[in-house]
Amino acid sequence: xxxxxxxxxxxxxxxxxxxxxxxxxxxxxxxxxxxxxxxxxxxxxxxxxxxxxxxxxxxxxxxxxxxxxxxxxxxxxxxxxxxxxxxxxxxxxxxxxxxxxxxxxxxxxxxxxxxxxxxxxxxxxxxxxxxxxxxxxxxxxxxxxxxxxxxxxxxxxxxxxxxxxxxxxxxxxxxxxxxxxxxxxxxxxxxxxxxxxxxxxxxxxxxxxxxxxxxxxxxxxxxxxxxxxxxxxxxxxx
Amino acid sequence: xxxxxxxxxxxxxxxxxxxxxxxxxxxxxxxxxxxxxxxxxxxxxxxxxxxxxxxxxxxxxxxxxxxxxxxxxxxxxxxxxxxxxxxxxxxxxxxxxxxxxxxxxxxxxxxxxxxxxxxxxxxxxxxxxxxxxxxxxxxxxxxxxxxxxxxxxxxxxxxxxxxxxxxxxxxxxxxxxxxxxxxxxxxxxxxxxxxxxxxxxxxxxxxxxxxxxxxxxxxxxxxxxxxxxxxxxxxxxxxxxxxxxxxxxxxxxxxxxxxxxxxxxxxxxxxxxxxxxxxxxxxxxxxxxxxxxxxxxxxxxxxxxxxxxxxxxxxxxxxxxxxxxxxxxxxxxxxxxxxxxxxxxxxxxxxxxxxxxxxxxx
Numbered sequence: 001x002x003x004x005x006x007x008x009x010x011x012x013x014x015x016x017x018x019x020x021x022x023x024x025x026x027x028x029x030x031x032x033x034x035x036x037x038x039x040x041x042x043x044x045x046x047x048x049x050x051x052x053x054x055x056x057x058x059x060x061x062x063x064x065x066x067x068x069x070x071x072x073x074x075x076x077x078x079x080x081x082x083x084x085x086x087x088x089x090x091x092x093x094x095x096x097x098x099x100x101x102x103x104x105x106x107x108x109x110x111x112x113x114x115x116x117x118x119x120x121x122x123x124x125x126x127x128x129x130x131x132x133x134x135x136x137x138x139x140x141x142x143x144x145x146x147x148x149x150x151x152x153x154x155x156x157x158x159x160x161x162x163x164x165x166x167x168x169x170x171x172x173x174x175x176x177x178x179x180x181x182x183x184x185x186x187x188x189x190x191x192x193x194x195x196x197x198x199x200x201x202x203x204x205x206x207x208x209x210x211x212x213x214x215x216x217x218x219x220x221x222x223x224x225x226x227x228x229x230x231x232x233x234x235x236x237x238x
Numbered sequence: 239x240x241x242x243x244x245x246x247x248x249x250x251x252x253x254x255x256x257x258x259x260x261x262x263x264x265x266x267x268x269x270x271x272x273x274x275x276x277x278x279x280x281x282x283x284x285x286x287x288x289x290x291x292x293x294x295x296x297x298x299x300x301x302x303x304x305x306x307x308x309x310x311x312x313x314x315x316x317x318x319x320x321x322x323x324x325x326x327x328x329x330x331x332x333x334x335x336x337x338x339x340x341x342x343x344x345x346x347x348x349x350x351x352x353x354x355x356x357x358x359x360x361x362x363x364x365x366x367x368x369x370x371x372x373x374x375x376x377x378x379x380x381x382x383x384x385x386x387x388x389x390x391x392x393x394x395x396x397x398x399x400x401x402x403x404x405x406x407x408x409x410x411x412x413x414x415x416x417x418x419x420x421x422x423x424x425x426x427x428x429x430x431x432x433x434x435x436x437x438x439x440x441x442x443x444x445x446x447x448x449x450x451x452x453x454x455x456x457x458x459x460x461x462x463x464x465x466x467x468x469x470x471x472x473x474x475x476x477x478x479x480x481x482x483x484x485x486x487x488x489x490x491x492x493x494x495x496x497x498x499x500x501x502x503x504x505x506x507x508x509x510x511x512x513x514x515x516x517x518x519x520x521x522x523x524x525x526x527x528x529x530x531x532x533x534x535x536x537x538x539x540x541x542x543x544x545x546x547x548x549x550x551x552x553x554x555x556x557x558x559x560x561x562x563x564x565x566x567x568x569x570x571x572x573x574x575x576x577x578x579x580x581x582x583x584x585x586x587x588x589x590x591x592x593x594x595x596x597x598x599x600x
Contacts (some may be wrong), residue, residue, distance in 0.1 A: 073450035083451040091444040099570065100440050103433050106453035132571060136274060147448075154453060 002027050002065030004158045004190050005050065005081055011058030019045040021214045022059065024233045027158055030124055030188040032181075034201040037211035043194040046211065050192070051083035052076040065175040077106065082156035082208050086163050089147040092136030099135050099146055113153070118208025120149040123179060141172035148176070152183065158190040159183070163208070165197040173197060177204055202226050242566055245352035246468040246573040247432075255570070267417045271410065279481075281524065285416035286477045287518035291502045292423045293470030296444055297345075298500070299508035300431060301463045302443035303352050307364030310371035311341045313491030315475020320388045321381055322487050323395075323406055328340040330480045331415055337476035338469045345468020349461040368493045383517075397478060413534045419477060420515075423470055428511050430466075439463060505548050507555025516556045520548075573596055 004238060006026040013019040019042045027033050037043050042158050048054035050061065052071040061068045063079045073083070083089070090099055100120060110122040116184040121128035124145045131136060135146055144164060161180070163174040181204040202208065208225045210218040245251045270281045290312055297303045315337035320327040322336060353365045372429055375382045382388055396410035397403035430436060441449035442459050450456050498521050506517020528540040553558035 053447065053450065074455045075394050076455045077451065077453035085447045085451060089445065089448040091441055091448055093444050094428060098437060098440070099263070102437050102448070105437055105441070118540055148450065150448070 004031075004064065005192070006062040006065070007050060007059065009048075009059040009064065010046070010049055010056060010061075012045060012054050012056050014054075016043075018057070019020045019214050020049060023211070024059075025192075025212070025216065025219075026184050027190050027192050029157065030184065031188050031207065032191045032193070032205045033207045033209065034193045034195055034198075034205035035211055036195060036198050036201070037217075040213070041195075041211040041212055042214045044162055047086075047192070047194050049081065050076075051081060053179075054081070061188050063119070069168075074106070077154055077156070080155075080157035081160065082151045082158070083160045084144075084151045084153050084162060084164060086166065088140070088143040090135045090143050090150065091139075091222055092134070092137060092188055096133055096135055096138070096146060097130045099150050100153055101148035106128050106154065115154070116153055118127055119163070120152065123182075126164055141168050143173075144168060144176060145179075147182070152225050156189060157171055158192060158206070161191065161193045163196060165195060165200065171201060177201070180204065242569045245568060245570045248571065248573045252570060254494075255568075258464070263421065267414075270417075271413060275409055278409060278527070280286055281302065282409070282413050282416050282477075282481055283411075284518050284522040285420045286474050286481060287499075287502060287522055288515045289420050289423050289477065290418075290471045290474035291499055291506065291517050292427055293421075293467050293474060293516035295351075295467075295501050295514050296427060296430075296470065297464050297467035298503060300436070300439040300443065301460060301511070302356075303349070303362040303460065303464055303467075304357065304361040305464075305467075306361055306493065306500055307348070307366075307368035307371075308468070308471050308499050309491045309493060309496030310367050310459075310470040311345065312478060312485055312499070313371050313485075313493060314344055314509075315341050316479035316482075316485050316491070317375065317382055317487075318389055318472070319390070319476040319477075319479040321502075323390050323479075324388065325381070327394070329398055330390075330396050330476075331398065333391040334419065334473050334476040338473040341475070342465045342469030343459075344472075346461050346465035348468065349464025352464055353457050364496075365493065368441030368535075370498045371491055372487040377492075382487070383485070383486060385490075390483050390485075392477065392483065395483070412477070414476055415480070415526045423473070424511055424515075427470075431511075456578075460561025501545065503555075505545065505555055507552075507557030507561070508560060509557075510555065510557040512560075513555050513557035 010020050010024070011018060012023060023046060024151040025033070025035070025046070030068065035043055035046060051073060052073040056071065061071050063081065068075065068079065091102065094102070097117070101113070102202050103165065107113055121124045121131065126142055127146055127149060130142065135143060136183070138146065146157060148161070148164070164176055164178060168176070176225040177200050180191060181191050184204070193201050193205065202222050202225060205222040208222050210217055245255065253254050269277060273281060290308065293311070294305060294308045318337040318340045319333040322333045325331050328336075348364065348367055352360050355363065376384050379385070391403070395408055395434060396405045397408060397549030401411055403411040427447060431439070438449065438454045438459050441454055442456055446456055480491070482490070503514065504517070505520045506515065507513030523546055525537065525541050529537040530543070531537065531540060548556065548590040
């Protein structure tokens with residue numbers, strides 16, 4: 001079985017600045033992969049490139065083994081790759097309900113969309129309580145839940161999460177990771193997590209990529225990373 | 239009874255409210271048809287502005303593409319009508335769709351820069367468009383009459399026979415034409431903003447990354463909506479041509495006119511259906527009354543003071559302020575989603591490939 005998403009020798013950056021230098025990563029169906037790395041290693045740039053937000057200057061994206069030409073965000077979403085952007089990808093001026101409807105804006109199966117909204121309200125009961133509230137009035141954790149639920153409303157096969165733990169209380173982060181692990185187990189949605197919170201991410205991940213200034217420095221199973229003290233000290237700093 | 243009362247869309251109370259609003263509109267239209275000619279002319283002018291501002295509301299209000307150059311669409315629509323009536327012998331009312339079409343295409347073209355630039359920079363592009371328009375009209379003076387203006391002969395403004403109006407009842411005919419175009423405009427914007435496109439427009443305005451990662455093609459939404467916006471304002475321009483009879487680009491369609499439309503939108507209330515109506519009433523009637531109080535400069539200052547007051551007291555426009563007042567008593571909101579029958583003992587959320595709409599994600 002070919003990977004849901006594979007990146008071959010990605011080169012991308014901003015203007016004249018090249019951030020990613022021939023990065024290759026892949027995510028298999030229903031797999032949980034985590035990308036670790038220090039600030040400025042290019043983690044967010046990698047997710048921007050994978051989700052079509054950032055045009056590639058080199059390399060190739062393949063979905064199910066087929067090269068994607070013209071990788072725009074809407075194209076990647078239609079192929080089943082959905083992004084939770086960094087810093088809460090919610091529309092703060094719209095209600096919780098409308099945010100969820102936005103996640104399904106390309107879908108035409110209205111009744112099923114309603115079912116999905118109800119089910120995400122079951123997964124995140126706090127969102128259900130605030131369904132008519134404007135998203136900007138939610139707490140940081142609730143907004144991040146909403147961002148995840150919004151991204152899941154398109155029923156993706158792969159969810160890309162950009163530093164989902166950023167700026168959240170540890171207990172909230174813990175909850176979010178438990179939910180993500182459940183989503184992966186129950187729906188079979190593959191996850192690609194970009195994280196600085198290495199410890200938590202390693203708990204649910206099966207494979208790891210270590211990004212070092214725009215290149216893949218190391219990769220391997222999550223277990224080997226958890227157990228290898230030298231790698232931990234060198235790359236993760238704990 | 240507990241306030242606010244919540245009314246869901248699609249229920250009987252909602253339909254009752256809608257019917258009451260429509261009935262009030264019909265009554266107002268009938269009342270206007272019985273007015274004295276001069277007063278009726280003012281109402282017609284007001285309706286033309288309401289259509290123009292409703293057009294601007296699509297781009298600037300809903301999608302957040304700031305335009306100060308909608309005067310050019312107003313002018314382009316007006317001259318489309320002028321040229322078709324004078325040079326091609328079209329019936330005036332038939333030029334309204336043509337003006338809409340011409341300005342739709344122009345709007346799509348002007349909307350292209352909006353893909354790359356936003357905010358004040360986009361406003362500068364539309365400003366250039368507004369400044370260039372009267373010059374363009376002067377350049378093609380063979381067609382447009384140039385700086386001496388374009389005169390549409392009164393005889394060619396005869397209402398069509400099927401309408402039942404005679405040449406002497408031209409103003410009455412134009413009044414009803416205005417009512418129909420305004421009603422159509424409000425209906426279309428109402429439906430548009432309640433649809434998936436409305437959601438897409440809001441998303442593009444608020445957070446482009448969230449919008450695009452939800453599968454919205456931002457380029458398509460921006461250009462299409464700028465085009466539609468220009469088209470609607472162009473249709474208002476066609477009415478304006480029939481209303482004025484004489485077209486001076488340097489008098490009626492300058493940057494000042496574009497700013498007036500923007501002022502109307504801000505006072506009335508962006509992103510509301512009634513905002514353009516209230517805003518149009520303000521920009522048509524306030525200067526009219528202030529000019530009867532003060533003279534020249536004085537009346538302009540008075541108008542400016544009223545403007546500032548509105549902006550301080552109602553930052554979201556008069557319609558916005560009225561809306562939040564009404565919301566204390568009645569809240570209208572989307573119906574709860576219709577739920578499909580629960581699937582068998584499957585996962586919490588189905589992961590089957592959903593059916594996708596073609597237009598938002600081509």
